[in-house]
Amino acid sequence: MGHNIIKIFNIYCDESCHLENDGQKIMVLGAVWCPLDKTREIAIRLREIKKKHGMPSPFEVKWSKVSPAKKDLYLNLIDSFFDEDNLHFRALIVPDKKKLRHDAIPGQDHDIWYYKMYFNMLKAIPRPEARYRIYLDIKDTRGARKSKKLHDVLCNNMSDFSREVMGNGSR
Numbered sequence: 001m002g003h004n005i006i007k008i009f010n011i012y013c014d015e016s017c018h019l020e021n022d023g024q025k026i027m028v029l030g031a032v033w034c035p036l037d038k039t040r041e042i043a044i045r046l047r048e049i050k051k052k053h054g055m056p057s058p059f060e061v062k063w064s065k066v067s068p069a070k071k072d073l074y075l076n077l078i079d080s081f082f083d084e085d086n087l088h089f090r091a092l093i094v095p096d097k098k099k100l101r102h103d104a105i106p107g108q109d110h111d112i113w114y115y116k117m118y119f120n121m122l123k124a125i126p127r128p129e130a131r132y133r134i135y136l137d138i139k140d141t142r143g144a145r146k147s148k149k150l151h152d153v154l155c156n157n158m159s160d161f162s163r164e165v166m167g168n169g170s171r
Contacts (some may be wrong), residue, residue: 008036008131013118015137016063027094029121034131038086045084049076092121115150121152 002149011033028041047057053073066074081087094100094117102108118136126132134154 006091006129006131006164008133009033010036010039011122011132011134013134013136025098027097027117028091030089030091031119031125033088033125033132034084034086042084042087046077049073049080052076088125090121090125092117099171115147118150119145119153122150126154152156 011031013029013031015030025050046061049059050057050059050073053070053076054068054071061074061077081089097167100110100113102113103111122134
């Protein structure tokens, strides 16, 4: 009898302009995910691209660092992403944070809304036949508690009450 090998995925999350009063109109939450057994290979390829363009390995690739001088680096990274069948991307875009009315929903503030949006972005990714490890940027001292709550809600949404699909303490 053959054994089914369960595929494990890492989901890496980040956000841009997520603070309520940061003066930015648009907010983006994003997730990139790939099979665990491909993460090293992909990381090496990304480091090689940065090195090819004269950037140090720890250089953080961000939209706010895009410039004409780094255009080829960013185009090379984008091409690499679309050439890699094991990389996947999902984003949630809020076009205008100024239109949000948190006070219209009892008990909601910007922080609670932020985690609700993370849930909405992430809930479409997991499949019950696979396993996932989610890596979130922890915003502040309350972030660990809130990301645990997000993990619980994601698990409950999938009826993953044993926490097998979404893992345990892997953020």
